[in-house]
Amino acid sequence: MENEIKEMFGLILNKLNHLESRQDEIYLVVKAIEHNNQVHRAEIDNLKHSVANVEGTLSTIGEVITKRKAI
Template structure:
């Protein structure tokens, strides 16, 4: 292999190594975003549950008040 071809091959290998490192970085970022989205979804589900539970409690108290007024 002549010297010029060898230098071009080495340069190409360095660029491929750099691309592989960038792919690893991008993969790590994507995994972090995926984890963040999963966590965010769980937090929203928890808030939704708490709101529904609170709404049920308020409706139950409201019905008891209405029934007490009807009894009087």
């Protein structure tokens, strides 16, 4: 009976170790996804800035063309 309890206890400890290992893996995956999300957000912000810059340049060119047509 005591050997059976020790064996079951060993199996339970083994399963707990496996669960801890899986939890660590999941944590690392979540952290990697979070980092990827932050990088993606920064890239989107950079693109928004670039588009705003191009829009401003095109708007200025359009104003110059309109003024030249008026002359």
